[in-house]
Structures are given as C-alpha cells and as structure tokens.
Amino acid sequence: MVKTASTMLPLGTPAPDFTLTDTVSGKPVSRSDFEGHPLAVLFICAHCPFVVHIQEALGKLGKDYADTSLKLVAISANSVESHPADAPEKLAEQAKAFGFTFPYLYDETQEVAKTYTAACTPDFFLFDENHKLAYRGQLDDSRPGSDIPVTGKDLRAAIDLVLAGKEVFTDQQPSIGCNIKWKPGNEPEYFG
Numbered sequence: 115m116v117k118t119a120s121t122m123l124p125l126g127t128p129a130p131d132f133t134l135t136d137t138v139s140g141k142p143v144s145r146s147d148f149e150g151h152p153l154a155v156l157f158i159c160a161h162c163p164f165v166v167h168i169q170e171a172l173g174k175l176g177k178d179y180a181d182t183s184l185k186l187v188a189i190s191a192n193s194v195e196s197h198p199a200d201a202p203e204k205l206a207e208q209a210k211a212f213g214f215t216f217p218y219l220y221d222e223t224q225e226v227a228k229t230y231t232a233a234c235t236p237d238f239f240l241f242d243e244n245h246k247l248a249y250r251g252q253l254d255d256s257r258p259g260s261d262i263p264v265t266g267k268d269l270r271a272a273i274d275l276v277l278a279g280k281e282v283f284t285d286q287q288p289s290i291g292c293n294i295k296w297k298p299g300n301e302p303e304y305f306g
Contacts (some may be wrong), residue, residue, distance in 0.1 A: 118234040120288035121304055122250055129153060129245035130229035134189065134219035136225070137206040143217045148173060148185040150243055153277045154269070156188040157237040157294070158210045161199035165235050167258040169212045171215035171266050176215035182277055183243070188217035192235070194294040200295070227294055229304045234291035238269055242276050251273035251286035 133144040145153070156172065158165045164219035176186055188209075194199040202220045209218040221227050230239055249272035256262040268287065275282045295301070 116293065116295040117290050119290055120234045120237050120250060122233040122286070122288055123231045123247060123283075125247050125250075125284065126251055127247040128246070129155070129239075129241045130221075130226070130228040132189075132221075132229070134221055134238060135202075136184050136217040137190075137202040137220050138214075138218055143187060143219055145245070148187070149245075151185045151242050152273070154184060154186045154273065155230065155239040155241070156186065157191065157232040157235055157239075159187050159190045159192045159197070159200045159292075159295075160190075160204045161197055162235040162292040163258045165297075167256065168236060168253055168264050168266075169208065171264045172251065173213035174186070174213075174268070175266055177213065179273065184273055184277060187223050188214065188216060188218045189226060189232075190235075191220070191221035191224045191232065191302075193224075193297045194222075195297065199297045202240060205272075214220045219273050224296060224300055226272045230258065230289050231302070231304050232294055233304070234293055235293075237289050240269065240276060240282075241270050245281070248272060248282045249286060250288075252289040253295060255287075259291065
C-alpha cells in the first residue's frame with residue numbers, strides 16, 4: 115500500500131461550497147444545507163484498505179453524534195474508470211452495509227476534492243458552526259495491520275471541542291491513506 119498524507123489545509127479556512135448527488139437518496143446535497151451547524155466532511159471511498167479498516171467506526175460516528183448539532187457528509191472523488199469498485203452504486207452499498215446515517219456524495223469531476231485539497235482516503239475536515247476549518251487530520255492512530263484499535267479518538271476529541279464552543283488543539287496529525295484516484299491529467303498541483 116502506498117501511503118499518502120493529508121495536505122493539512124490551514125486552520126480557519128472557510129468550507130468550500132459544493133453541490134453533489136447523494137449516492138443513496140439520489141438527491142442533491144449542498145454545503146449550504148448545513149449552515150449554522152458544525153460540519154465534518156469525510157473524503158472516503160469503498161475500495162481503499164485504509165477506509166475499509168475504519169468504515170464500521172464511521173457508521174458508529176454518525177450514530178453517536180446524531181442527536182447533536184454536528185452534520186456529517188462523506189464524499190468519494192475516485193475515478194470510476196480506474197477504480198470501478200468506487201462507482202456510486204458501490205458507495206451506496208457501503209453506506210447501507212455500515213449504517214452511514216449521513217449523505218455519501220460522489221464527486222465525479224473531482225473539483226470538490228480539489229477545493230478541499232483532499233489528498234487521500236480517508237481525509238477528514240471538521241468545520242465549526244461558522245464553517246471555518248477547526249480540524250484536519252486523522253481519525254486516530256490505527257492503520258491496517260496495526261494492533262491499535264480503531265477508536266476515532268482524534269476526530270472525536272475535535273468534534274467534542276467544536277460542539278462545546280471551545281478552541282480545538284492545533285497539534286493535529288495528518289490522515290494517512292491511499293491517494294485519491296485522480297483521472298489522468300486531472301491531478302491537482304498540491305498532489306505529490
């Protein structure tokens with residue numbers, strides 16, 4: 115497995131806009147749908163072993179924060195030409211299998227991933243209620259093949275601080291995963 119790290123977008127960056135289709139409901143979802151709420155944007159996919167390692171924990175994350183003001187949205191930007199396992203219908207199957215309670219969007223043009231400077235799957239971006247970036251980094255220290263349990267401690271700690279209206283710690287560790295599968299010639303400048 116080739117490991118790619120998050121770009122670590124500067125804290126305080128406003129959440130870029132997007133309107134993408136939910137692979138489960140077929141309905142459009144926009145960043146503006148979440149105005150006034152903290153928002154976690156999760157760049158994931160169906161095939162990546164780093165995402166497969168945590169997908170159960172992502173379903174639990176959605177359920178555990180369902181009764182809070184936090185909103186979550188997952189986005190896959192992988193090229194389906196090179197990775198058909200990440201086609202929208204496969205994403206919908208993953209969402210149903212692991213109980214995702216949040217929209218799971220497909221970024222066919224990969225432009226949304228670029229505006230977020232997403233580099234890997236998984237890649238996590240947490241914005242406060244004013245949609246300013248408060249956290250970007252790893253879910254936790256666990257990786258495929260490690261003996262470290264998947265707890266989500268890093269992202270959960272940041273979420274809890276945002277929900278409490280407190281400053282999030284700035285010592286944030288980049289997420290590590292498979293690189294986003296860019297279409298040929300569509301690789302962003304910030305990518306390796």
